Amino acid sequence: MERIIKTIKRYHLGPTIGLFILIFILSFATAKFFTFGNLRNVALQISVNALIAVGMTFVILTAGIDLSVGSTLALSAALASQLMVGHVSPWLAVIAALAFGGLAGALNGFFVAYAGLAPFIVTLGTMTLFRGMTEIYTNGMPIFNLPQEFAKFGTGTFLEIPIPVWVMALVFITAWVVLHRTIAGRRIYAIGGNERVSFLAGVPVKRYLLSVYVVSGILASLAGIILASRLGSAEPTAGVGYELDAITAVVLGGTSLAGGEGTLVGTLIGALILGIIDNGLNLLNVNSFYQDAVKGLIILAAIMLDRKKSSAR
């Protein structure tokens, strides 16, 4: 317990306080908020963003950034859907889409790690490239008529909890173990902390840089599959702007854009804050024009709280 409090104090004081204030206010402001049904809904709503944000955490910890996730999501979803429409088994289609996501990530990783290009520029390029490819592939039209079996993946429940939430939990726990308990995780932090020192200490820097983008690509692809399954279609414009939501969640969670510092728990808190803001503003019937402005203010406030803690340390 003491250790948990210590960790929270060190890394996530601002976001945790922000999260609790939000929950507190909303619980009083609207009776609908603190119900099992609504909280389950929040969990389902954040699952897509949380999955992307987990991958983004890996990338940002190495001082990189992945702007291509939204486009990767759309292209993977379109690929899986087209395969299923062509009567390929859903399982095979999903595996193919995930493999594609990994490949897309590997392309980013190759340019960043082996060609030495800036992550921002590389992924800005592939973001546009993948979006264009999606439009070409789908001819700009949504893909409908996905098999029933596939729809269950996004809309079904297990023990009252939606399957996407289970997927999110599983991915989260795996990623936590990797980042905080394995050598690979430690090396990812080390690379982000100081790439040169890591290289000289015998860390295969390039291989690790490549792999964080692969992780990000696969998780973006998984998010795309869940989204397509929930909506029952693959939209060519799916996932536009999702990269920014994911980055927001990561940064809200206290991870430094400079790399080497941050935690996965923070990212989850960040994703929760974003989800609860959306949910709460909807429950309170706030005019959608105001929703974005309010959201922006809350994000700034949370980050300020965090800054204050860092400078006091």
Add this chain to the structure above:
Amino acid sequence: MALLEMKGICKGFSGVKVLQGVDLQVSGGEVVALLGENGAGKSTLMKILTGVYVADAGQIAIDGETVPIKAIHDAQNLGIEMIYQELNLFPNLSVAENFLIGHEDEFRTLGFVNYPLLYKKVAETMATLNLNRDPKELLGGLSVGEQQLVEIGKALQKDVRFLIMDEPTSALSRAETERLFEIVRSLKDKGVGIIYISHRLEELFTVADRVTVLRDGQFIATVKTEETTERELVALMVGRDIEERYPHVETTPTEIVLRAEQLSTQFVHEVSLEVKAGEIVGLGGLMGSGRTEVARALSGIDALKSGQIILEGRKLSLRTPIDAIRSGIALVTEDRKNEGLHLPFTIRENLALPTLDGRSRWGLIARQEERENAEHWVKQLRVKTPTIEQAVQNLSGGNQQKVVIGKWLACNPKLLIMDEPTRGVDVGAKQEIYQLMNQLKSEGKAVLLISSDLPELLGMSDRVYVMHEGVIMGELLSGEMEQEAFMRLATGGEV
């Protein structure tokens, strides 16, 4: 001539007394060296003089008149300037623009920068410093020594009466150091009072008139340099007599551990050398002679063009540092902050990084062993820290260096290359590092020592190879360790 006096200065931070009644005097045209180990209070004292901190008690007076220094600009208005050890320059701007920053008013014409005037003024300043560079050149293209001169030039732009120099020579070559001393002398002649901070004792005898020694925040003594010795200064600094500055142990070096044959890289040419078990071999030369580059070739950082590296009779092919570490070659890099340590990370994490592989099961970190490893080396190397969970950035230079060394000893290397192992380390920690080197030697390890501190290099090594422009010019054996012989080789002459 103006006289600056600090009297009874006290300063504490959250209850810890850092300075307790320290006195310091410097008059115009005089160089006073401020000496003390890291943590003795030198930088706090200087920060009080320059207005970064305000003293809790005590007075600062110029010519007997108390002056209130409450902020940086108060000190600047009194003509007190400081040149910091870490350069505060912009490598991405031109030399002239570096002079411009902070002096914009002087070069402003109708809101625009008056570049012709700026270039003219800067060229004049540079000429007085013997700095033969174009003011339009990017600062980043200058050597560290030249950048240091730019920093001095910047300080001299104002009307300086008292100049503080913090370790100005720590990154300079011998020639650059000489040039710096000339500048110090000419400033002296102009009546500037100089406070000179350095860990290099032999330097003080060349440059300083008096030495003020601090220890643990207390004023210990002020002595005239002509009336003292290095040994006395060290004793004043550490509070006890250190018998030998460079302790030596006798071993009988046995088999050859490392043999480098005709190594050539982009930077060095046909370098051949040997290091035996139980031997400390020095590799010396002036700045830029290729010493560090030999170390880089031996540890898989720079690619070999030709030649071979043989470790314990086995030919190595090193493509990355990983290969070198696996083969048993470890390099303690010269740049602790940028190459040696993850500063915000804990001691435990830093000590474990190169050896994580060796202690894993299914890719998981063996956390118990990681902690034991850290506890072991912290104890073994006497790293002063409350816990292994301390971030290394909070440690003193000497303790940081011990962590770097520990990190590499944990790999159990056959050959340990130490590049500038005592740079920026105080006398006490230096002694410990020397003893550690001797211990490694007694245990039969092979050590290759690179150092620009000549007495240290000659004092600690059993043999010394001397480099000049990427080539080994010769070897000094144990009986021939003379500075003159070294300098002849290092400057390209014959023995």
